[in-house]
Each structure stands twice: as C-alpha cells, then as structure tokens.
Amino acid sequence: MLPELIRSLFQKPATVRYPVERVPAPEGLRGKPVCDYSMCIGCRMCSRDCPAAAIEMVDTGERTPRPVFHYDRCAFCGQCADTCPKKAISLTSDYELSAFSKDDLVSLERRRGESAAG
Amino acid sequence: MSDMEIPVGPQHPALKEPESFRFELEGEIVKSVDIRLGYVHRGIERACQDRTWVQAVYLIERICGICSHSHTTCFCQAVEDIAGLEVPRRARYIRSLIGEMERIHSHLLWLGLAGHEVGFDTLFMYAWRDREVILDALEAISGNRVNYGMNTIGGVRRDLTDRDVEELRSAIRILEERVGYYTDVALEESTFRNRLEGVGKITKQQAIDLGTVGPTARAAGVNVDLRRDDPYAAYDEIPFNVVTAEAGDLLAAAEVRLGEIRESIGIMKYILDNLPDGPIAVKAPRRIPPGEACSRYEAPRGEDIHYVRSSGGDKPERVKVRAPTLANINAVAESMKGVRVADIPIIIAGIDPCFSCTDRMVRLEDRISGRVEVLRWQDLSRRYRR
Numbered sequence A: 001m002l003p004e005l006i007r008s009l010f011q012k013p014a015t016v017r018y019p020v021e022r023v024p025a026p027e028g029l030r031g032k033p034v035c036d037y038s039m040c041i042g043c044r045m046c047s048r049d050c051p052a053a054a055i056e057m058v059d060t061g062e063r064t065p066r067p068v069f070h071y072d073r074c075a076f077c078g079q080c081a082d083t084c085p086k087k088a089i090s091l092t093s094d095y096e097l098s099a100f101s102k103d104d105l106v107s108l109e110r111r112r113g114e115s116a117a118g
Numbered sequence B: 001m002s003d004m005e006i007p008v009g010p011q012h013p014a015l016k017e018p019e020s021f022r023f024e025l026e027g028e029i030v031k032s033v034d035i036r037l038g039y040v041h042r043g044i045e046r047a048c049q050d051r052t053w054v055q056a057v058y059l060i061e062r063i064c065g066i067c068s069h070s071h072t073t074c075f076c077q078a079v080e081d082i083a084g085l086e087v088p089r090r091a092r093y094i095r096s097l098i099g100e101m102e103r104i105h106s107h108l109l110w111l112g113l114a115g116h117e118v119g120f121d122t123l124f125m126y127a128w129r130d131r132e133v134i135l136d137a138l139e140a141i142s143g144n145r146v147n148y149g150m151n152t153i154g155g156v157r158r159d160l161t162d163r164d165v166e167e168l169r170s171a172i173r174i175l176e177e178r179v180g181y182y183t184d185v186a187l188e189e190s191t192f193r194n195r196l197e198g199v200g201k202i203t204k205q206q207a208i209d210l211g212t213v214g215p216t217a218r219a220a221g222v223n224v225d226l227r228r229d230d231p232y233a234a235y236d237e238i239p240f241n242v243v244t245a246e247a248g249d250l251l252a253a254a255e256v257r258l259g260e261i262r263e264s265i266g267i268m269k270y271i272l273d274n275l276p277d278g279p280i281a282v283k284a285p286r287r288i289p290p291g292e293a294c295s296r297y298e299a300p301r302g303e304d305i306h307y308v309r310s311s312g313g314d315k316p317e318r319v320k321v322r323a324p325t326l327a328n329i330n331a332v333a334e335s336m337k338g339v340r341v342a343d344i345p346i347i348i349a350g351i352d353p354c355f356s357c358t359d360r361m362v363r364l365e366d367r368i369s370g371r372v373e374v375l376r377w378q379d380l381s382r383r384y385r386r
Helices: A002-009 A045-049 A079-083 B044-048 B053-061 B068-083 B089-117 B121-142 B162-188 B190-196 B204-209 B214-219 B250-273 B324-335 B341-350 B377-384
Strands: A033-035 A055-058 A066-069 A089-091 B004-008 B020-026 B029-036 B291-299 B302-310 B318-322 B362-365 B372-375
Touching: A033 A066, A045 A055, A045 A079, A079 A089, A079 B053, B004 B341, B020 B341, B029 B324, B044 B053, B044 B318, B053 B068, B053 B318, B068 B089, B068 B291, B068 B302, B089 B121, B089 B162, B089 B250, B089 B341, B121 B162, B162 B190, B162 B250, B190 B250, B204 B214, B204 B324, B214 B250, B214 B302, B214 B324, B250 B341, B302 B324, B324 B341
Parallel strands: none
Antiparallel strands: A033 A089, A055 A066, B004 B020, B020 B029, B291 B302, B302 B318, B362 B372
C-alpha cells in the first residue's frame, strides 16, 4: 500500500473543480428531453407512456395538442423518445437543469391560469 | 453485570439508509439483536398496480439504485414468461453484460464501504475512484450512471456500438489491474485482515438454515449461484466459475466479492468476444395475456425473486419482490451474537444491505372480530418459527 500512497502524493486529484472544469457528457447521455414540434402529430402517446407523468399535452393553437415537459418531474428514462411514432422527441446531453423556480422547469412557457400536470 | 440495551439507527446505522437495530449488551459483548424493518417502506409493489407494463419497468428499476438492472431484468423475465416472448440472443447477451458491469460496481462499492467501516478510508477512496471507470462505461453505453434503463419487456433498449466495445475493452484493462491490486491489499494488508478475520462469522449450516443468499452464503461455503444453477439471460452459454470461501467471516466475504469481480471481468470479455448479431428486442404487446410467473436473478447481493401476475389488462395485477437483503438480514442477527460493540457497523455493512429494498410490513386482520394487527418482521418469526 505504501508505494501507492507515496505515488498518490504527487498525482493530480481524481476529482475536477466543477463548475470551473467540466467533464464532457458522453454522447448518448439521457439528459433534457426536447420535442421538435414540426414533426409532432399530437398523438399523446408520450404523455400516456411517461412513467413520471411529466408530459402535459397543451393546446398551442395548432390542430392537435403538443407535449410540454415538466423537467422537475422527469425521470430521464427516455421512454417518450422510444414511444414517439414520428421520432419527434429526442434526449439531449444537457444535464444542468437546476433552477430557482419550478415554473422555469417547463419546456414551454405556460399561460397564466392553466393547470399543471398530474 | 446488568443488561444494557443500546439502539443503533434508525438514522444510518452503517450505510446511508435508515434501519433500527436494538442491541442487548453484557458489558462490551452483544447478547442479542432486534432488527426493526419498516422505516423506508415505499409501497412500490402496490404502486406497480397503478402503472402500465411499460411504466412499471421504470418504477421497478428504482427499487434499488445499485441493483437497478437486476430488478428490471428479473421483472422483464417474468413478464416475458407470461406473454411468451422470445428475447433475441443479442439482447440476452447485452443483459448479461450490463448485469456483470453492475456486479463489478456494486462489489467495488462494498469494498470501499467495508474499508470505510473499519477505518481504512484510503481503501474507500481508491476503490470508489476506480469504480468511476465502470460507471463511466455504463454511462457511455446506457446514458445514465445508475438507472441504466436498458431493459424493456421483450429485450433491451440500446444496442452496443463498436465504439462502446472498444471503450469497454480499455475499461476492462484498467479494472483488471486495479482489482488485482485490491485483492492483494485486502488479503495481505494486516490492518484490514485483522479487523475482518473471524468477525461476523456464520457456519455453513447456519447459512443454509437461515436461508442466506449470494456472497453471504458463498462466503460460508454454500455453493449456490443462480447464474449456474438456474441460468437466465445468456449465462447458459458463458463459462465462469462460482467463487466460494470456507471461513464464513467478513474476510471471506471480501475474498468472495473480489473473486467475483475477477469472474465478472472474464464474463465481460467473453461477451465482448462472442456478441451475436441480430435484433435487440421483440415487440411486446401493450396488454399482457392472463397468467402468472416467478423469476429469479442473481443480483450482486444474492437471489432476487419477482412474482408477477397479469389478469390480461394493461397493468399488472400483482407484483411481489423479494430483494436479497431480506434473506440475508437474519444472518446478521445471528452473527452479531458475541461480537464487540465496535464491530457492529462492519457486520451490518458486511452483507451489503439494501434496506429500502427490504422494507415491508405485515398486517393481520381477524375476520371475525375485525381486529387489525401490524406485525414487525421480528414478531412474525418469533410467532411462527419452530
């Protein structure tokens, strides 16, 4: 054990000084889910399958409702992306999602007076 | 000397999970221990009944942060059994691969914790630093460090790319060297040895009588391993050895776990060399036909059992989970007898407990008088054990 300990004395720490230094997120990281509304057909499948009830279907003025993500509820499992028949939903590698208010953790600005999901 | 009772827990007796232990002491020596489960009962089994089959997989995954893949594989196997789905060969190999990676990170976690509990924090830091290697590999493959979300009913959700295979091979090279080093440290370093040798000992007969599973049983010389005895996933095609030890103490437990990491590395290499081509999942129906199934899985901590029943709907009718810690907790109570107070934390940590997976309650209702009684685990065994 001793040689290992002495060697470690002269090594850089194993941790990094976040947020000054960052470890790049791997490509396939299941981070913040986003929906491409131009591809969405409003079938509600993502909202039905979401295990955390984090997807609310909201009327955005188009013919069918569009999904709105509540990132405070999201479990980042990616089932919505798997379920989506048009592959409109994808998971980005953005993981820094902390916010001061839950209202900031909604993917679309909600109009006043509208109820929250689940 | 008069008897004295000391409580350990419910605030984090050894690991960062609540559980209450009441020790009856005579001086410095433990006479008996009363284990009280039930501080983190989350009602997951019941919650599964309110979720669709697809959603239930993600809830099941969150039973345990460390053996998340074990629980989902076990659950998916049961559901696939009911629905009669044939999982593709490549999917079975990937399930085994992730399962072995999970075993490695779980055992390294245990090694670090064991070091921490005996005051050998250097080992704790080193083991956890190198655990990052396997966690990074898991993150690259699955997209998350602990809740991998690899399993779905009918197969796996993500395929292994050529780059993943290359990265895994280099991770294996680092791990092999480090695990070899830790084996030397654990088995030769006198500070570690002296602290673990002869502590928390159970005999082979006790291990069988108390129904222990996994590394706890194997450390006492019981040669059981579901991967060999009741092969699931791809284990019927993969050669590996079951690691056992004879002593039944915590040093033997460390020996078994380190040996298992080496075996797991071997299994990973075999899988990477022999990964079959083909699809990774078959499409599962949204409604599972009526039926019931029981599925077993060798989790890092031992045998995990899931019972699933379907009534033909889009939600499970009943899900029952027996996590390995529940089988091992009686062995803790037994091996505590006659030890010193200072050894309590390491003996609790010795079975690699997972309390929130274990928690359950028993409610008895007298149909005639309508009297309702809630029983603790201890009461139940006191009442019904012969």
